[in-house]
Amino acid sequence: LSIKDGRLLISQDFAQALGRPSEAGSVVGKISIGTSMQPVEIATVVNGALQSVTMPSLQGSASAGAQAAQPSMGTIPGPDVIVGDLPSVEQAPGSNGSFVGLGVGTTSCNNGKEPLHWFSLPNNDHPVIPQNLYRMSGGTDNIERFEQIGQSWLKHAFFALEGNDCGFGCSTSGCTTGSNLCSGCSDPYSASLNYSQSGLGSRAWVNPFTGAFPGSPSPADHTGHAHTATSHRVTVAMSDLDTTQNPGATYFAEGQYVTAHEYAWCQANPGQCNMYNNVSYRQFSVSGTTNFTFSAVGSTVRSTPAIFAWTGATINQIEPDPGNDGIAFVGYKVTNPSTGVWHYEYAIYNENLDRAIQSFAVPTGRRIRNTGFHAPPQEPGWANDGTVGNTGYSSTPWTSVVTGGSLTWSSETLAQNPNANAIRWGTLYNFRFDSNRPPQAEFAVIGFFKTGVPITVPIQAPQRRSN
Numbered sequence: 001l002s003i004k005d006g007r008l009l010i011s012q013d014f015a016q017a018l019g020r021p022s023e024a025g026s027v028v029g030k031i032s033i034g035t036s037m038q039p040v041e042i043a044t045v046v047n048g049a050l051q052s053v054t055m056p057s058l059q060g061s062a063s064a065g066a067q068a069a070q071p072s073m074g075t076i077p078g079p080d081v082i083v084g085d086l087p088s089v090e091q092a093p094g095s096n097g098s099f100v101g102l103g104v105g106t107t108s109c110n111n112g113k114e115p116l117h118w119f120s121l122p123n124n125d126h127p128v129i130p131q132n133l134y135r136m137s138g139g140t141d142n143i144e145r146f147e148q149i150g151q152s153w154l155k156h157a158f159f160a161l162e163g164n165d166c167g168f169g170c171s172t173s174g175c176t177t178g179s180n181l182c183s184g185c186s187d188p189y190s191a192s193l194n195y196s197q198s199g200l201g202s203r204a205w206v207n208p209f210t211g212a213f214p215g216s217p218s219p220a221d222h223t224g225h226a227h228t229a230t231s232h233r234v235t236v237a238m239s240d241l242d243t244t245q246n247p248g249a250t251y252f253a254e255g256q257y258v259t260a261h262e263y264a265w266c267q268a269n270p271g272q273c274n275m276y277n278n279v280s281y282r283q284f285s286v287s288g289t290t291n292f293t294f295s296a297v298g299s300t301v302r303s304t305p306a307i308f309a310w311t312g313a314t315i316n317q318i319e320p321d322p323g324n325d326g327i328a329f330v331g332y333k334v335t336n337p338s339t340g341v342w343h344y345e346y347a348i349y350n351e352n353l354d355r356a357i358q359s360f361a362v363p364t365g366r367r368i369r370n371t372g373f374h375a376p377p378q379e380p381g382w383a384n385d386g387t388v389g390n391t392g393y394s395s396t397p398w399t400s401v402v403t404g405g406s407l408t409w410s411s412e413t414l415a416q417n418p419n420a421n422a423i424r425w426g427t428l429y430n431f432r433f434d435s436n437r438p439p440q441a442e443f444a445v446i447g448f449f450k451t452g453v454p455i456t457v458p459i460q461a462p463q464r465r466s467n
Contacts, residue, residue, distance in 0.1 A: 008161075008188075018120065018158060022198050027190045074168050074183040078265045078272035080112030081127060081181065082303050083255045083280035084166035089133070089294035090191035094229030099377070100241070100292065101233030102150065103195025104131035106255040107188045108157075108181065109166035112274060115180035117261040118187075120158035124215035127259040128154035128206055130426045131194060131234050132376075134281075134306050137249040138345075144335060145345050146310035148376040148428040150236035153200040156220050157257075160187040198222060200232040202379070204386030204393070208352035208425035209275060209326040211260030217384065224383030235377050242289045251294075254281040254306040256426060258352065276327060279351060281306035307331050307349040307428060314460075320452050326352030326425070330446070332459045334439040342435050344461065348446070349428040357423035359410035359447035359454075360431055363461050366402060367436055373398050373409060374430040375421060387419050394421040398429075405464070406445075407433065414449055422449035437462035 012024040074080060085107035092101040106129055110116045117125040131152040138144030160181040164170040168184035175182035193199070201220035206213040213219050225231075239245055256279045266273035281304065283297040301309070308315055313333040319326075331347040350357060379385070381392035394417060398409040409431050412420035423429050442461035447454040 020158070020198070023196065026196055027192050074111045074113050076112045076274060077114075078112050078269060078274055079110060079114045079116035079259075079261050080274035080277070081108050081110055081116050081257045081259055081262070082166075082277055083107070083257060083300070084109035084186055084302060085300045086253050086255050086280060086282040086296075087188075088191045088296070089253050089284050090195070091292050091294075092192075092195045092229060092233055095238070095290070096228040096230040096235075098238050099230050099235050100238060101195060101230035101235055102131075102133065103152075103191035103193075103233060104133070104253045104255055105189065105191040106131070106155075106194060106257075107165050107186055108257050109168060109186040110181040110183055111166070111168055113183050114265065115175040115182050116259065117179070118157055118160040118181050119179050121156055121218060121220060122215040124213055124219075125260055127157045127257040128201070128211075128213070129157065129189065129194065130154050130203060130256050130258075132254040132256075132306065132426060132428075133234050133236055134252045134254065134309070134428070135240060135246065135249050136252070136310060137246060139335060139337065139343075142248040142250065143311040144333070144343065145430060145432070146307060146313065146331065146347050146428075147374050147430050149240040150234040151376050151427060152195070152234040153202055153232040153379065154206065154219075154258075155189060155194045155199055156201055157187075157189075158199070160185070162186075163188065195233045197227050197232050202382070202385040202387070203424065203426065206258060207354045208258050209324075209354050210263045211258050211275075212263075213260075219386065221384040231382075232379065235379070237377070238290055241286055241292050243287060244289060250309075251284050251286050252281050252306045252309050253284055253294075254279060256351075273323075275352065277303035279303070279305045281309060283309065305329060305349055305351055307347060310347065313345075313347070316457050316459075318446065318455060318457050320353070320355070320448065320455050325354055325452075328353050328357065328423075330444065330457045330459065334460050336438075340436055342438055342462065344433055344435060344439070346431040346444070346459065347428055348423055348431075350423045350425050352425050353448075354425065355451050356425070356449035357446055358413060358420070358449040359408060359445075361406045361408040361445040361447075362431070362459065363405060363442050363464070364402065364407040364433065364435065365405055365437060365462055365464055368402070368407060368433045368462070370432070370434040371400050371407065372430070372432040373400065376427055378421070389419075391419055393419050393424070396421050410447070411449070420449070435462040437465075439463070
């Protein structure tokens, strides 16, 4: 008996029990079942009378040693949610002008020995799930730059199904299922469920390092605004996906799980801190010009941000306040597209730094040109979106200025605009220029938005002229 690619739907009764009647009929995952039929008892009956009964041994049964070799549960101390798989990317129906809305399917797995809390809203002790899309393109080989072209609001997790998709060996012993993701277990959310707008809430409510956000007022309150086809979804410009405009480009989807339980466990159990491995990515091919389909290429790269897919780049981690705030990554790549010209390309990805990033300074000298900046689209302001005044985050491009032999890009400061276009968590921004000087080892300076003194990070920058 074999059942493949069956759809798991939320029933009307279950949706009512969850307090989410609009989720009835939503696809929450897929199921495949395969069984081998074997006789467990053979009875011989002659003229209605039982003559004999035999119980044959099961064929292909594992030995005790083989059974002992199988995983029985997660292996990491504490709760430890990871993105075990990104099975699909799908376009939601419709469009909004020149933009489309996407969803990324995510399968979470608890690699920890402890159950992970999964209490649904209005309880605020559950994971939230942002989804991102990136494109690698540019240059003669289409690997010059790595840009984020879309981001979503956060899916609020609401019920854990306790599968074994990561092969860790799901153990529900001593675990309250549904309201916890048990040790070694997995929970699938389909792309369509992750783009279902009623289950999404703004990133602005969440501290990405502690996982804290309010349960009331609800961070997923959609009263007071009407949705378009792209609202709160991974919103991407058609021109960034159109295969005729992006020949040879490579695309990557990324998912992340942020949860307060891991941080709380870390505080109570020093050394058992699993807040840094919750991001995974996967390559997808894209087809279409206005309506798009996506096909997975290769396997999901677990516990690794998508910036590491940038071919030929050097990636350095920063952690400005260990134990009190999260991490970010700075990537750089220098190419020599023509004689006497060097192209300098930088990307900053904020994984879970609550303080955000406000400035980036590179020692360049004065002879630079073709200065550039790129950031993903921001959501407009919505009622109840968690931003100051419900006006949304700014999309104003960073300004750049050369002073004292350094090129500095910056957004508005917190004092100037609390909704400024800083590099907030789960986003990647790009900075670039051309120079007539070849590269050498240098340090860039990164300034923060909310709090903290600037720090330096190793990069390559143009050689300085000797006097």
